[in-house]
Amino acid sequence: MVLKGFHKKYVRPIFRRVNHHKSRWFDRKDKVLILTYHRILPVQDNQSFLNMVVPFQVFQKQIQCISKQWPIISFNDLKQQQRDGKSKAPLQVLLSFDDGYYDHFEYVFPWLKEHNIPATFFVCTDAIGEKYPLWDWYLYEKLKGRFTERQIQNFIFKYKKLMASERHKKILMEFGINVYHAFEQERCMSWDEIRIMAKGGMTLGSHGCSHSSLAGTSFRISVQEIQESKIKIEENIGQKCGVFAFPYGARDDFNNTLLEVVYRAGYEGCFSNIHGYNHFLMGDRLIFNRVIMTSNTDVRYLLG
Numbered sequence: 001m002v003l004k005g006f007h008k009k010y011v012r013p014i015f016r017r018v019n020h021h022k023s024r025w026f027d028r029k030d031k032v033l034i035l036t037y038h039r040i041l042p043v044q045d046n047q048s049f050l051n052m053v054v055p056f057q058v059f060q061k062q063i064q065c066i067s068k069q070w071p072i073i074s075f076n077d078l079k080q081q082q083r084d085g086k087s088k089a090p091l092q093v094l095l096s097f098d099d100g101y102y103d104h105f106e107y108v109f110p111w112l113k114e115h116n117i118p119a120t121f122f123v124c125t126d127a128i129g130e131k132y133p134l135w136d137w138y139l140y141e142k143l144k145g146r147f148t149e150r151q152i153q154n155f156i157f158k159y160k161k162l163m164a165s166e167r168h169k170k171i172l173m174e175f176g177i178n179v180y181h182a183f184e185q186e187r188c189m190s191w192d193e194i195r196i197m198a199k200g201g202m203t204l205g206s207h208g209c210s211h212s213s214l215a216g217t218s219f220r221i222s223v224q225e226i227q228e229s230k231i232k233i234e235e236n237i238g239q240k241c242g243v244f245a246f247p248y249g250a251r252d253d254f255n256n257t258l259l260e261v262v263y264r265a266g267y268e269g270c271f272s273n274i275h276g277y278n279h280f281l282m283g284d285r286l287i288f289n290r291v292i293m294t295s296n297t298d299v300r301y302l303l304g
C-alpha cells in the first residue's frame with residue numbers, strides 16, 4: 001500500500017515528465033495546444049470539485065505566462081492557417097471554456113477582451129437563460145455534505161448517460177433533488193450575455209443541449225442535440241456556430257459515428273477532452289485533443 005502510494009506520488013510524475021520531453025524532442029512538427037477551462041471564480045481556495053474551479057487570479061497568471069511565450073489564437077485563425085497550409089508559430093495556443101457558466105461572462109470575457117485575447121466558449125443550449133446550473137453541478141452542490149467527492153462523481157458517471165427527462169426523474173426519486181429548481185447564484189449565461197460576447201469577438205461553440213454523454217444516450221437524441229444546439233446558437237447570435245465539444249469529452253463519451261454526425265451537421269471542428277497536443281497539419285475531419293486546466297497546472301511544463 002505504502003509502495004503503491006510512493007509509486008503514484010513520486011515515480012509516476014517522473015516518468016510522465018520524461019515521456020513528455022521525449023515526445024517533444026522527437027516530434028518537432030508545429031503544434032496546437034488547446035486548453036479547457038471550466039469555472040473561473042474570484043476565490044482564494046484551490047480546492048474544488050474535480051478541480052473544476054480555477055481561481056480568477058491563478059487563471060490570469062496562467063494566461064499571462066502563456067501569452068508571453070506563444071501566440072493565443074482563435075479557432076477561426078487556426079482554420080484559416082490550416083486552409084493556407086501555413087502555421088505561424090511552432091506552438092500556438094487556443095483557449096476554450098466549457099459549460100457556459102455566468103462567471104465566463106462576468107470575469108473571463110472582460111479580462112480577455114481588455115488583453116485582446118480570443119477564446120471559444122462552449123454552451124449547453126437547454127441551460128441558457130435558465131435560473132439553474134447544469135444538472136451535474138447542481139447535484140454536486142446539493143450532495144457535497146452528504147457524500148464524498150468520489151461518490152458524487154460515480155453518481156454523475158451513472159446519470160450522464162441518460163436523456164435529460166429520464167435523468168431528472170431518477171435524481172428526484174433517488175435524492176429528492178429537482179435539478180430545475182431555481183439556483184441563481186450558480187446559473188449559466190443568458191442569450192443577451194452570449195450575444196455580447198459574440199459581438200466582442202469571442203467564438204461561441206456548441207456543447208450540446210442537455211450536457212449528457214452523447215455516446216451513452218440514444219443515437220436519435222444525440223443527433224438531435226448536435227444539430228439543434230447549432231441551429232439555436234446561430235439563430236440567437238446571428239453568426240455561424242462552427243465548433244462542437246462533446247460533453248465530458250473522454251473516449252467513452254463519443255465515437256466515430258457521432259464524430260461523423262458533427263461534421264455532417266456543418267461544424268468545422270470538434271473538441272474532445274482527450275489529453276494531448278494537436279499537430280498543426282492534422283486531417284480535416286478529426287477530433288482535437290485538449291488539456292484540462294486546473295489551478296495546479298504547471299504552465300511552463302505544458303509549454304515545454
Ligand SMILES: [Zn+2]
Pocket residue numbers: 098099207211247248
Ligand atoms: Zn461540459
